[in-house]
Amino acid sequence: MSAGETVRVTIDDTDVHVRKGTGLVETALAAGIEIPVFCYEPRLGAPIGACRMCLVEIEGMPKLQAGCTLTAQDGMVVRTARTSAKAAEGQDATLEFILVNHPLDCPVCDKGGECPLQDLTFRYGPGNTRMSFEKLTLEKPIPISPTISLDRERCILCYRCTRFSETVSEDGQLVARNRGAMSVITTFEDEPYRGAFTGNVTELCPVGALLPTQYRFQARPWEIVNTPTVCGMCPVGCNVHATVREGRVKRILSRNHPEVDEGWLCDKGRFAFTHLRAADRIVDPIKRVRRRGFEPVGWDEALDEAERLLRAAHGRVVVALSGSETVEQAYALAKLLRRGLGSHQAMLPEEVTDALDAYRLPLSAIGDAQVVVVLGDVPVHERAPVVDLWIRAARRKGAKVLSRLDRKAVREAERVVLIWSGPGGRGGASVAELAEQLGLAGKAGCGAFHLPATPNGRGISDAWAAASDEEEAEAGSIGLLLVSGDEAAENPDVRALAERAESVVVVSMFHGLAAGWANLVLPGTSYLERDGTYVNLEGRLQRLRRAATPPAPEELEWLSRLAARFGVEVAPYASAVFEEVSARCYGGLTFGEVGERAPLRGYPAAPEQVERAPVPEPAEATTGEGLRLVAYKPLFSGPAVERVPELQFQRPQRELELAPADAKGLGIRNGDAVVAAAAQNGTSVRLRARLSNDVRPGVARVAEEHAAGLRGRVIVTPATPAEATAQ
């Protein structure tokens, strides 16, 4: 990117020097002057000049101009409402018009107090109204989906939401209907607004028209606190604000990290927080008692029992991790088990390597790439949603987005990014090897990403390695299986392991997952209730801050007490634990230095990474009859999502996706009922076919929850009429 020519612009008699072509709104800001806006939002593409809030006077132009649509030119003389009566009158007029039909129900509007319309009316608007007619009344509120409610009377038609839908998430579902004063925002064909990113429109809306249903009538701005933390729902680690009222999380807002998320969130990260208050949340330890079954016990008794079970295992402890533990929790656990008990066996849900450390880039670099190669068969938005938005941004800017490697295209481009989404990635090793082959190392703007399945796999691997240098011992019998977290607790491979263990201790948030199979259950916490650090898929170390107090002590607290019983010293505070890990993994960085918007630091003094034994992936059945099954874990799945009623409509349909070429060969059309039968064991599942261009030929893609029993290769056939109608 060239530095560009610098130009001088005079705004309200103040000279400011900016790069030629800088938007006038930003230029004014550089001079410390506000040009008020509603519709203008640079992240939504080219300005549209619709709301007319930004009217300014430009020397040499007879009419007022929409400031947001202009760019800085040398010698430009601009007058805003501060120094131009004409501009002030124009802005007053715009606000008067906007308020003509706005209901002014601020006292009961959830946007009240944090509403741009309110703020700008106070600053630039008329003090009273000359409108003496009945205001436009429309049906309201309209649930455009179970998570978003639309109030058309409050809407000022800035078209931010429809532009988001059209140019950012590119789903085209939000549209304007009718015209003139009767224009309304609606969803296409009145279908529910479904998709991975819908919630962003509630933050883009400059008035109280689009609101999250979860937040309606929940809080007023003066009683809330926004805690800056990081989302723990996927490996992207979007920066968020958790809005808390009286100790309860009420809402998740984005907290724009321009390198990570650009201020966008997925609906899982935004709406799944109510799992904190799930009806089956565990608040007390639960102990299995002979004959009486299970009963809640106090913490002293629980720790006694934990100590007893650990000692009884005689070092034969296996820990199954979730990948959502903080670095500090994982380290505390590792220190207890490895140093206190000499147990070195851990099981991560996926492989983790440091192979990609030479190809690290911020996610925003995807948006600047010329060629983006997306490998693997799982849709990016199902694994790391915001990465999908970066890929779309790149495509809009003219990048080639390829689903298979085109070496010629890669050679001809200066900036190439490889992304691996799906099985076979070997924790990043596969894509790193490819990047090496293509000579991407050290080339500016080039890099590679692996999309892991867990939010903090890398951080946990770091912590585990930092706790001890001992080699992993060969597993014989399992004395105790320690299941850390809900994702591990619902993993069928972990359940299978539990069958072989003499005793099982589960740390879980929910009764539904822990009930029945453990000798001891300890209450778990969520990322919103923890202090600590996560390492995201870029290798970026980020800070979690406790937003809500958990109903039970955080893991670090009781781990510290338990460790003491084995002579291992673990501080109960994340800051102290972090510094121990940091000394070995993160170059001695202190907790405070991690930062609110963490930079991508890389690994200055990386210790030798220990490759954890992963849960074996089903061997890829590349040849044979039928199609290769890719059963993926959908975005809207998992213990948290299952406990949020509003998100159930987003769960995947009972569909089998296949490439149009394969479908043609099989005589299957889009929407047909099909039967997928496993080639090996004959298990069959009835599904609906969906033809999709982003599925590679030879692949049948099904959401995990609808692929029950299917493995390896599947034979897909059109359902017979009887099969199609049978439930």
Add this chain to the structure above:
Amino acid sequence: MPIDEQIVLAGADEHDLTKLAGYREAGGYAQLEKARAMEPQQVIQELLDSNLRGRGGAFFAAGRKASFIPREPARPVYLTVNADESEPGTFKDREIMLRVPHRLIEGCLVVAHAISSKHVFIYIRGEYLTEFEILREALQEARRADLLGGVTIVLHRGAGAYICGEETGLLESLEGKRGQPRSKPPFPAISGLYASPTLINNVETIATVPKVLEIGAAEYAKIGPPDSTGTRVFSLSGNVVRGGNYELENGTTLRELIYDVGGGIPDGRELKAIIPGGSSTPVLTAADVDTPLDYDALAKAGTMFGSGAIIAIDDRCCMVQLGLRVAQFYMHESCGKCTPCRVGTRWMVQILHKIEDGSAAQADLGLLLDVCDRILGKCLCPLGDAAAMPVASYVNKFRDEFRAHIEHGGCPFGGESSLDHVFAPVDQHALTPVPQEVPA
């Protein structure tokens, strides 16, 4: 002085110019050959020299507009013909398409050559079905006769939105999007249809081009006043004996048009007001009847040349009702994109209703003018101005009539007022019923 010489409709009275044979007999498509033998730049120079100005309403010099198209563009260049004629009172383009469709096609091909374009789109108003069919026939004939010379001409029918006659709204609609104007810059000449250089001209402008080449720019420039050269097809309507389209030299006075050509006001009524350029232009009073129909003279009289649609209004007409009808039209046609137009036009209608009902106070008149003023010059496209300008002019020029409504608590015409033949009410424009609000 009305002249006999016709430019756009020349020969249409004597021959059937809708057929290729008839048009050829009258010398048709000779100018295309001539133009294709010229360098594109030369054709543009002819247009510049003729001082032909755009007939759609803005009266922008056609040659200059064509010269804005980059000579060595990185993307394809498009010519778009605006046949979405929908300004109330205007019906000239339909006459041109009905009677001289080949002249329009020839004009398209000449201009396409001038800007080195291979793609022409004619965006035709959806309600113009017969015109569309005649144009389609003519195009088919031209295609069969191998006249297109590698140029594609696409006829695209609109779906009944006035705003798609605004050039950028037209482009959006043509791209298959919601018909709403774009913010300018970028101007269409740089980034228009599919983000490519695009020239947009009115039907009449394009249909004038072959004759400019035929008689030569210098000769053409001699017709009419220096700044409004040539002829225009004037659409005369309202309270006149012989309404219709008349192609006359620019500079003809309103009196000549209304009385000499149009036969005056029927039923022994008095001329009260004249709308000189379509419903969006400020009104003139009977005292202005000697104003010549040229750009500068009309500007001096405080109004605009507009689309060349002259509406004569006689003394039966209540100006408040007229204002209401005009405002209703623009409220109905406002696209809803920018705030002042979307909200302001509806507010204007509400205030005008109140005045007509007799429930208004004197302050409402000031408010009405203020609302007009707050729309004027602050909108994204000219539609807001098109609503505010005429209504403000009705108040300013017929203030006593507005006052009388307020003072007498109702319309002083007492139900005797008639807008017959002036403008059709909005519900006759609407294919679908106007959406209703939900009662509070």
